[in-house]
Amino acid sequence: MRALTSPAAVPFNYWVQAARLKFLPQGVLPVTIGGAAAFAAGVFNSAHFIIAFLAAAAVQIGLTMFNDTLDFKYGTDRCTIDAKNPFSGGSGVLASGCIKPRQAMTVIVGLYLAALVAAIYFAVTVGVWSLGLAGVGAAISILYSAKPFRLAYRGLGELAMLMGYGPVITGWSYYVHTGSLTPEILLIGLIPGLSMWTMIIINEIPDYAEDRAAEKRNLTYRLGQQRAKNLFIISLGAIYVYIAVLIGTSVLPPAAALAFAGIPLAFSAAKAAHRHYLDPIKVAGANKYMVMVYSVTNLTVALGFLLR
Numbered sequence: 578m579r580a581l582t583s584p585a586a587v588p589f590n591y592w593v594q595a596a597r598l599k600f601l602p603q604g605v606l607p608v609t610i611g612g613a614a615a616f617a618a619g620v621f622n623s624a625h626f627i628i629a630f631l632a633a634a635a636v637q638i639g640l641t642m643f644n645d646t647l648d649f650k651y652g653t654d655r656c657t658i659d660a661k662n663p664f665s666g667g668s669g670v671l672a673s674g675c676i677k678p679r680q681a682m683t684v685i686v687g688l689y690l691a692a693l694v695a696a697i698y699f700a701v702t703v704g705v706w707s708l709g710l711a712g713v714g715a716a717i718s719i720l721y722s723a724k725p726f727r728l729a730y731r732g733l734g735e736l737a738m739l740m741g742y743g744p745v746i747t748g749w750s751y752y753v754h755t756g757s758l759t760p761e762i763l764l765i766g767l768i769p770g771l772s773m774w775t776m777i778i779i780n781e782i783p784d785y786a787e788d789r790a791a792e793k794r795n796l797t798y799r800l801g802q803q804r805a806k807n808l809f810i811i812s813l814g815a816i817y818v819y820i821a822v823l824i825g826t827s828v829l830p831p832a833a834a835l836a837f838a839g840i841p842l843a844f845s846a847a848k849a850a851h852r853h854y855l856d857p858i859k860v861a862g863a864n865k866y867m868v869m870v871y872s873v874t875n876l877t878v879a880l881g882f883l884l885r
Contacts, residue, residue, distance in 0.1 A: 584680050591675040592684070595645070595668045596638045599868055603742060603776070604637025605630055606875040607769040611750025613882035614762055617830070618755065625699070625753045632695035632711075633746060639688035640718040644729070645671060646681045647722040651730075651791060662783040662857050664864030689715070699753045706758070710749035717741035735777050735796050743770015761828050768836075768878055771819060772871045775812040778805055779850060779867050783857035806854040809863075810847045816874060817843070833881030839873040842866050 584592070612626045649671040670676045692715070700708035717737050720726040728734045747766030748758050781788065781797035782805055788798050797805040820836050823829040846866035853859035 584684050587676050587680055591670050595642055595670045595676055595681065597641050597668050599664070600641060601634060601637055602872045602875070603773055604633045606872065606879070607742060607746035607766065608633045608750040609879045610765065610769065610875060611747045611762065612754065613879040614765065615751055615754035617882040617885055620755045622754050628695050628698065629750050629753050632692040633750070635688040635692045636715065636718060639685045639692070642681050643685050643719070644722045646678050646685070650678060662861045662864065664780060664861055664868065703753050704756050707749060707752050710745060710752060714741050714745045714749065717745070729795055730793050732794055732796055732799055735774055738777055739770040739774040742773040743767050764823060764828055768816065768820060769875050771812065771816050772875060775809060775816065776867050776871055778809045778812060779846070779863050782806060782809070782850070782854050783860050783864070802854050806850050809850055813843045813847055813870070820878070829878070830881050830885035832884040833878050835877035835881055836874045838877060839870050842870045842873060846870055
């Protein structure tokens with residue numbers, strides 16, 4: 578019985594597959610932006626940055642596995658590792674039987690508990706608002722797929738992730754250094770938030786048939802593949818327009834214009850999506866470029882604060 582429930586019974590490479598580390602930047606780059614903004618303000622705390630970074634990484638991996646586990650139990654994400662777009666539809670380890678849902682949940686609980694310890698530490702050393710912000714982020718990550726809310730199944734998941742991966746994480750990561758929040762940091766947090774919104778849309782497109790079969794009424798389900806593809810392309814452009822507005826209004830430093838280096842990648846993502854949005858396998862090119870767009874754009878925004 579223990580072999581069926583203990584995470585130790587699973588080879589390590591399957592846990593790496595389940596963690597889907599290609600998506601780790603979505604959890605940690607908002608922390609990097611918040612830390613860089615605090616550095617520019619002269620209040621950076623290196624120990625707090627490391628703790629926040631590790632806590633965000635734990636939540637990102639835990640959230641990824643939690644969503645995969647619930648989607649599997651609800652009847653979506655049933656493709657195996659060898660029969661799917663590698664950027665969508667879950668990790669495939671549950672469908673293949675490599676990891677049992679109970680084993681996954683044991684690890685997920687451990688990851689969230691580790692993040693909770695960090696949140697309590699910041700509440701004691703910095704201020705109680707850090708715990709409140711962390712609580713909002715944790716609630717969004719859990720309610721995204723969990724009953725009774727199941728935001729991802731009601732067309733609200735994309736907006737929830739925009740806020741959670743945007744102003745919430747970015748504001749929290751700034752707060753643990755400064756003990757305060759500013760309107761500017763919340764506006765800056767919309768950059769990773771918009772990036773996450775855009776990534777979710779392109780990742781939903783290859784899952785369209787499975788999501789419809791499982792009644793997962795996300796935004797792509799409601800719009801259809803063609804309109805979702807168009808929304809993806811518009812959202813890509815909106816990221817860079819928004820960055821330009823923040824630079825023009827001095828919310829971002831001029832050096833944040835380095836983020837425009839991601840535009841060629843965004844163009845490649847848009848082109849691949851336009852050509853292949855009806856093919857769940859070939860559209861993986863758009864998924865891959867969007868992962869690169871997210872990382873390059875948000876990393877260079879953080880770098881812009883360090884070069885100001």
